[in-house]
Each structure stands twice: as structure tokens, then as C-alpha cells.
Amino acid sequence: MVPTSLLLHFFMEGTETRTCRLNGGLRKMLFLVWVLVLSGLTLGQEPGPGGVKVVVREDSDVVLSCSLSTKESIVTGVFDWKKDEGLKEVFLYDAGIHYNNGRPGQSEEFKGRVSHFPDELKHGNASIIIRNTTISDSGNYSCVFPRLQTPQRFYINLVVAAAPKPRVTTINATSAWALLQCDVHGASLTSVVQWRDGAGTRLPAEETRTPETRDHYHITLNTTVTQTGRYRCVVTREEISHQTQAEIFVHISGKVCEDSSREVVVGWIGGFSSGALTVGVVLVLLVVTKIIVIRRKKAGTQTRTSSSRGPALR
Template sequence: MELLPLVCLCLLSCSGDGVRVVVEEDSDAVLPCSPSTKEDITAKLFDWKKDGQEVFMYDSGIHYNNGHGSQDLQFKGRVSHFQDQLMNGNASIKIQNVKMADSGNYICIFPRLQPRQTFNIELVVGVKVVVEEDSDAVLPCLINTKEDITLKLFDWKKDGQKEVFMYDAGNHYNNGHGSPDLQFKGRVSHFQDQLMNGNASIKIQNTKMADSGNYICIFPRLQPRQTFNIELVVGASPEPYITTLNETKDWSLLQCKVRGASQEPKVEWQDSSGNILPAEEPQVSERGGRYYVTINTTVTKTGRYRCVVTQKEINHQSRAETFVFISGASPEPYITTPDATKDWSLLQCEVKGASPEPKVEWQDSSGNILPAEEPQVSERGGRYYVTIKTNVTKTGRYRCVVTQEGISHQTSAETFVFINVNSSSVSEKVCEDCSSAVAFVLGAAVLAVVVAAVPFGLRATNCITVSFNQGAAPDPTTTSNDPTKDIPLLQVRVTGDHQDQNGSSNAP
């Protein structure tokens, strides 16, 4: 559903002292009010009401927005006056974010002026519904009280005269109650299950261009009488269709097609920022009152592109979007470890052949940017080659991130670094009566050694001494992304007197 363009249309009513303001839903509405004398009303009282509801009151500087109470909840926090215009006799108000329920008759009263002055303003909050031909259209109508209208009367008309749909306490055009205009016979229905919520909306099936026009939804027996205005526009362009006709590593040829628009559209290509792209001359044809448009453009950067279709006559716009990857975008960076010790590793990241020029940085596993040397950047044939180094002193995962903001592209590579904080050996003596602790500390490695001694007829009578080396520093000439190179070294020595199967004792 689309809304009416903002209109502040002031028309004199038949009585000569009324004003009609027509605005779109969700916009702001200014309701004018000014006494004939144009005198300063800063120290005066004026009061705005709608169908008996309190909208806004001003009394010598005190008003609903600074402590004066009694404002109706429907308008609370949405209505303001023009303080700087009071000296000119301007008591106009602005209602923000208007809804259809705000439609109605407003009065602006100066009760203390002599003679008393009253101004009448009708606010019409209109809705514009735009649909494609042969689709269904829902025309909204919801009374502001949201009361149950199951036993009420509401009537829909088109262009002020054609009968579209009438509902009267359960009787309607689809169950034998009267007959609509032939144009709408058998095509209009209401929402029975929504009547209890005050919803008198209707659906027109299989719309045609002839259905376009101004519709009104009337509650003639309500006090005050309520009328809602809806404009229906049939003939919106369907969503465009995008294809890629041709591409190389440097560019892509995109095509956009619009098929069967019943109002001639304007079609153009845009980038992700909304900038209009150069394109070939559109190819336009017309068959049976419907328009077919084709337009091509060539893009040379990775990014999102959209084809936008605009029909100004009906204030309608539709679009389709596609993503294009140009091989000039940076490939995945390449990480090496030029040097390393037991305390640190020097990491190097290389980016080759990127276009446009990328931003390259090192990050830790949490995404924090790491201090690094100044990047070395070179350019050959419009392609950029970047090298950047960083020194790390902690075990963990590190990544090189390449960002090309101009084409909304980002890529990265990751490596694992093991830093040997303490390379000293740790000796631990495990006694025969501490077998459970041995199993916990040494695990499967120690158990395998003990079990291996059994076939040789040995029985440990004393202790087992184990040396555990935390692991040497990785080879500085290789990358440090393979933690399996730093396998703990277990040394097992069995000491004490042993007896073979014949009972003789042997020194180990």
C-alpha cells in the first residue's frame, strides 16, 4: 500500500467559514486558525476540539505540552502550536503522524473574545492504494473508536455515486441486500471476522484500470458521522527482472526488463548509494496499452545494483536488486611467518592484485585491531599489492582482514600461533601408592609404558620417575599454524629392584 503525496488543500466549505485540510496518512497536518482581528493572542485562551474530544488548549502560556491537563489520549504528545506566531494572532496547530482515525471535524474556539469566535476545520486523512492490474486490492476503513460494528451500517461508494458495497447489521450486497453497481457485482467482499474490531475494509478482486478512482467509506448513523477517503490506482508496474548478459574479469553487462506496465514507466539503474548509473538508451515498446522497457548498463566494480521503475502519474515505484562480483576485488590474503622465537612470532600478510586499493589490518580472535608495521603498498596496472607485518606474543588465532569500502567487499585469512611461554622441564615423582594421581596427570601415555613392561616379566617394586617437557619453540623458518608440532615429550624411567619369572634380582 502506498500513501497519497503530501497535500495541504484548503477549500472553503459551503458555509463560507470552514476549511478542509487533506493530508496523507503518517504525515503531519497543520490546522489553521486565526481571529479576524489578527491581534496578539499570547495572553489569550484558545481551545481545539474534535467531535467533542479535547485536542489542544492554550491559556496565557499554559498548554497541554507544559502541564495543562485533560487532553484526549488520541492526541497526547502529538499536537503543538506555533509559539512565535501568537503575536500575529495565529492559533494554528500541528498534528504529527496523522492516522485515518484523526479524520473528522475540528473547531478552534476563542471563548473569551467579544464576540466569541469559532472556526471550523475538516481534516481528511487519505490513503492511496496502488496495485497491479488483475490483482486484488484491499481498501482500508477503520473507525477511530474501534468499536464493534457488527450491528452498524457502513457504505462504500466510488467517485461519490457508484455503489460499491453496503453492510447493514449483517445484511450486505453478497447475501441479497440490494445490489451494487454492475462494475463491482460479485467482486467485492468485507472481513466478517474483523467487524468486532471496527474494521469496515473491503477487498476488490481482479482489479482493472477502470476501478481506479476515489472511494469513500461512510458511517452515516454514527454520531458524529464518519467518512474515510481512499484513492485506488490500478496499473502499477510489476517488479522489474534483472539478468547478466555478459561478463569478464573486469566488467559485467546488466539488463533490466519491465513487462506490461499499464502506465509508461521511467526505468534507470542505480548503485547501492542511489546514484544513477550511465546506461544505454532504453528500448520501449507498447502493445495493447501496456509498456515493455529494456535498459542495459555496464558495471566495473563489485557491489549491489538495482533497477528502479518509477511511474510519476500514479506516484508508484518498484525495484529489483542484484549483486555483482568483479574479479578485481581482493583475493584472499596470504599469511606467512618470516620469523619466530619461543617468546614471539612475526606474522606477514600479503594481498596481491586488488582493485580498488584495499585497507589491510591485523586482528586478534576478538576482532581487536593489532599494532602493525607501516603497510608496504605498490601499484601495477591499476592493481594494488600490499604487505603488512605484525608481532604477536600470545598463543591464539590471528587474522588478516582486507576491506575495499568502495565496492563493499571484505575478505580475510586466519592463522594459529603457539607461543612457548615456559620451556623448562618439570619432574614429578609418582609413587606406587599414588596410582590414581599418575593416571590423572600422565593419562594414556604413562599407562602404555607400564603395560609394555609386563611381557618382560617385570614387576615394579619402587617408583616411576617421569620428566615432562612442555614443548620446544616452533621452527622459526616455518609458519606457526600447526599446533601438532609441539607435542609434549614424556620420559619414563623405571628404578628399583626387579625380579624375573625365576625369582632372580637384576639391576636395570
């Protein structure tokens, strides 16, 4: 029996192509590795109420698995991927004709982003890869083999989660406190944003959410701190067990206010002293002026008295 072989293509930096051939004995194991590589940012797969739950980060690629248990070839067969109970056409393969080689009918949001694994069709593998996932890709997917004697159907619940990075700034400060702001663009509805101190304790804060797109929000979170230390803004997506954070150092000196108060007191005392000196100078001038005027008045009176008496009689 001639062993089967699997041909894999590894694309590096979008230009160089490397090819290798492996014996069929390693085919199954290698395909599993290949799937993991393609979905490198897949964060978890777990059974869900209607099938398998797959969780990935936004902008990553994800592989949705679907294979016949009999491993029979589906090269000349049919398999159909749909989303949201058949409302959206994701990928349809019919004996070599599919959405990527001219078949019409694919939902607009999936065009150019979904492909299958042609070399795996002979092993009954109808898995697909969705590239550059968005939050709107989240939902329930079904993979159907409609022309089998006993039709088979598989279900996958896909969760695409945003993982935005926060930006922190100090928007106001005094000697006694500082007002910190955390900005998170591209957050999802379920994103949790918190301010924490150096010990990890959550701080009271005021949050504002503003819609940016249908699936994204701009979150602003403000908090006031009164102690010197490092503070972190943490963004959490619990469904993907992922966190991003940004840190800022705050120094509360307590000296600016004291210096300002001292300046005010000195200024007031200096102003008072200067004012008192001015008043004193004015009073001295007034006194001197009055003395001069009085003396002039006395001298004038004496002159007039002498003139009125006239020359003495002999």
C-alpha cells in the first residue's frame, strides 16, 4: 500500500513559499498542529450547549473545525457553513465549486475572508478558516453535509472579543490630590475598566461610555487619588480571560500649598509695612509743612505790627 502524503505550504512574510512532504502516518498529527498555527490567537475551545465554544481575540484568524467521523472523501461532495441559524452564508462547497472560485451567494461580510483546506477534503475534513475576525463575527455556526445518506450537522459557538489598550493621564492636580483619567478606545459592551492602586485594590471611579461604532465604545474612567504611588488602569475581558493595563506614577508633595500660603502671608505683611511707611512719610511731610506755614504766618504778623506803629516822636 502506497502511503498517502500531505502537502503543506508555509507562507512567510507574504512572499517566500516553502514546501515539504510528510508521510501519511504523520498526517493527522500535523494537521492538528497546522490548525493550531492558523488559529494562533485562539484563546480557548470548550463544549457548549449546542456544540463547541471557540473564543478568539479580535483581528486574529480562527479555524472552525468540521470533519466526518467516517473520514470518507468529500472532494465530490457538499458541505455548507452557515451562521445565525442559516441567516448568513459563510462558505458553501459543492464538488469543487465554492464562493472563492466564482460561486455566488456568500454573505457580504465574509467575502474574501473565509477559505477551506483543499488537501484535507479527501479525509472528510470540511474545516474552514476565518481571517481578521471582528466582534460581529461572534455567533452560532453550523456545518452541514446535506447529501449523505444520514446527513450530519456540527455546531460551533464563536466568541470574538476585543482587547483594547488603555491610555492614562493626569488631567488635574494640586498639592493634596490628583485627578487621573483612563481612556479606552475600541472597547466592547462587556469590557470592564478599573482603576487600581499599587496593592491591587480597586478605586472608586466615574465611568462614561460613548458609542464609537456598532460594536465598539470609548470608555473614560476618572478617579481622584490623595497618596503618592503607582496606579494602574486595567481593562478586563472575562470571557477570554484577558487583561490589558497602563500604569502611571503620582507624587503628592504637600509643599506647594504651604509655599503658596507663605507667599501670601509675606506679601500681606510686606504690603502692610510698605503702606505704613508711606503713611508715615506723608504724615511727616504734613507736619513739616504745617510748621513752615505757621512760622511764615508768625513772621508776617510781626512785620505788619512794626509798620503800623510808624516812626517814634521826638
